[in-house]
Amino acid sequence: MDGVFLLGVWMVFGGNLSNLGVSYGFMGLFAEQEWGFMSNPLGRPTWFGIPLAGGALLIGLFGARTFSSQGEAKTPAPPSSPVVVELFTSEGCSSCPPADALLAKLAERSPFGNAQVVALEEHVDYWDDLGWRDPFSSHALTTRQYSYAGVLGNGNPYTPQMVVDGTIEFSGGRAQQALESIAEAAARRKTPVTMSQAQGTAGKAGTENFSVQVGRLTPSGKGGAAEVWLAITETGLHSSVTRGENAGQELSHAAIVRAMRKIGEAKPDRDVSFSGDAAIPIRGEWKRENLKVVSFLQEKNSLRILGAAEISLRP
Structure with a gap:
């Protein structure tokens, strides 16, 4: 599409994103309830209070050419900056479907501004004994969420929890905070990461x-x-939930993490800090046309994500 993506946000009864430095518009709008609560089945539920700013958030993302005040076309926008957006979620959590939908829309409408959203929908397993066993849950992803709790200081893990570039966390249904955090992360300098699928595989x-x-x-x-x-x-995964908090619902998902593992460590003070190969098992029930491969660089102590890349798996 000719031009750059412009991001438009309007909060019913107030709210704006003026600090993003982008123009606002209202084409291709979608509406989402912005939930102000989160759930923690390991302890008592944690509530963030009422829905923010009246509840409904309208977001418009559309392509257009930007112009200066004199009407002349500006220099094209710089290449998009990858921003890793992790959502810790569960099919057993009734607070999670709106957050799942938000992540899906962020990924679908990316890039916007100068942000390229790299979505990771990570299903935890601590809801599995509470009525519904999430078929996508992983204890390794629960462990990853606990690591963030120790570094980001948010106390006990909860769902839905969104983490942007490993630096900030918040309740996963907060669309305005998600957009602001993504814009801030995209403005930071990133370490370049490139990735390719080996020929012949x-x-x-x-x-x-x-x-x-x-x-x-x-x-x-x-x-x-x-x-x-x-x-x-x-992507493209669905579930018919028959028990638990979401009993009777048809749930759709964004970029569900099927596998994740560390493949190495970058070396400081080198132009190429890491170069290596990795073999990843691909299970037969996964649909290759819906698979993507994500590589990201993350500090071990701070858990800050320094750079990322994403490619589609060749069919």
Whole structure:
């Protein structure tokens, strides 16, 4: 589409995103309830109070050419900056479907502004004994969420929880806060990450091979090693929930994490801080046409994500 994506946000009864530095519009609007609560089945429910700013959030993302005050076309926008948006969620949590829908819309309408959203929908397993076993849950992802709790200081893990670039967390249905956090993360300098699927492996059952290269590390001032991670995500997944808080609902999902593992560690003070290959098992029931591969660089101590890349799996 010619031009750049403009982001328009209007909060019923107030609210704006003037600090984003983007123009507002109202084409292609979608409405979402912005929930102000979160759930923690391991303890008592944690409530954020009432829905924010009257509840409804209207977001318009559309393509258009930007112009200066004199009517002349401006220089095209710089390349999009990857921003990793993680959503810790569960099919057993009644607060989670609106957050799942928000993540899906953020990913669908990306890039916007200068942000390229890299979505990771991570299903935790601590809801599995409360009426409905989430078929996408993983204890490894629960452990990952606990790691964030220790660093970001939010106390006990809860769902839905959104984490942007490993630096800020909030209740996953808060659309305005998500957009603001994504814009702030996109403005930060990133470490370049590139990735490719090895030739000759597409279509073979079992394992796919990927090559990942990371540029010179971006200094963050927090210290600690920087780890390279690889994840497989799948879109287009649905569930018919028969028990638990979401009994009777048909749930749709965004980029569900099917697999995630660390593949190495970046070396400081090098133009190429990491270069390596990784073999990832691809299960037969996963639909290849809906699979994406994500690589991201994350500081071990601060958990700040320094850079990322995403590609579609070749059919």
